[in-house]
Amino acid sequence: MKTKGFTAIAAMGLALALNGCTxxxxxxxxxxxxxxxxxxxxxxxLAMSERRCxxxxxxxxxMAREGDGEALVDLANSMQLGGVxxxxxxxxxxxxxxxxxxxxxxxxxxxxxxxxxxxxNMKIALQWAAGPHRITVVAPNENRMExxxxxxxxxxxxxxxxxxxxxxxxxxAGERCVNQAxxxxxxxxxxxxxxxxxxxxxxxxxxxxxxxxx
Numbered sequence: 001m002k003t004k005g006f007t008a009i010a011a012m013g014l015a016l017a018l019n020g021c022t023x024x025x026x027x028x029x030x031x032x033x034x035x036x037x038x039x040x041x042x043x044x045x046l047a048m049s050e051r052r053c054x055x056x057x058x059x060x061x062x063m064a065r066e067g068d069g070e071a072l073v074d075l076a077n078s079m080q081l082g083g084v085x086x087x088x089x090x091x092x093x094x095x096x097x098x099x100x101x102x103x104x105x106x107x108x109x110x111x112x113x114x115x116x117x118x119x120x121n122m123k124i125a126l127q128w129a130a131g132p133h134r135i136t137v138v139a140p141n142e143n144r145m146e147x148x149x150x151x152x153x154x155x156x157x158x159x160x161x162x163x164x165x166x167x168x169x170x171x172x173a174g175e176r177c178v179n180q181a182x183x184x185x186x187x188x189x190x191x192x193x194x195x196x197x198x199x200x201x202x203x204x205x206x207x208x209x210x211x212x213x214x
Contacts, residue, residue: 048082054206056084065194069113073120076106083209088145088200095210097136100128101147105138105187111165112174129186130158137186140196153184
């Protein structure tokens with residue numbers, strides 16, 4: 001299955017996510033404008049330093065859902081390292097499993113993004129997919145955020161995916177790498193992930209930090 005392009009996706013269904021993500025943040029301008037964008041990153045960093053993890057999705061997702069690679073990767077890092085949770089309702093999996101599953105998807109999308117792409121900590125996320133144990137991945141179902149367990153991916157395939165993502169120099173090249181990751185079974189199409197996150201944020205209250213190592 002081919003993934004829809006980031007550019008085409010960005011024009012679809014923006015109102016749902018904005019209603020769920022940006023109320024009462026006191027920010028001016030569009031989420032992607034340079035002034036607003038810089039302010040969002042600063043506010044998210046401040047929120048994380050104060051362990052207000054519920055602010056991360058509100059501040060970064062409006063940009064991330066439009067294909068902003070740095071926003072996607074910042075969310076991945078905040079989940080993997082800072083304890084941020086997506087407030088989904090899938091109770092079959094633990095918080096830590098879901099954090100890594102989302103971080104993996106966000107890292108892939110961020111490295112393949114058509115604007116502000118970032119490969120920060122991408123290799124760390126991909127290494128997790130190489131096992132040696134079975135892994136949990138995001139598996140949205142009818143716009144609901146769900147998860148599933150899959151076999152770890154052959155390290156050689158992960159290495160090839162990493163090379164593909166490192167060499168992205170266009171939107172087309174990014175889509176090709178996402179399709180490669182989809183073929184390995186570790187991420188869904190960006191459009192599918194985006195719709196599931198939009199619905200999850202709109203329907204559920206944000207969650208506090210979860211750090212299993214503290």
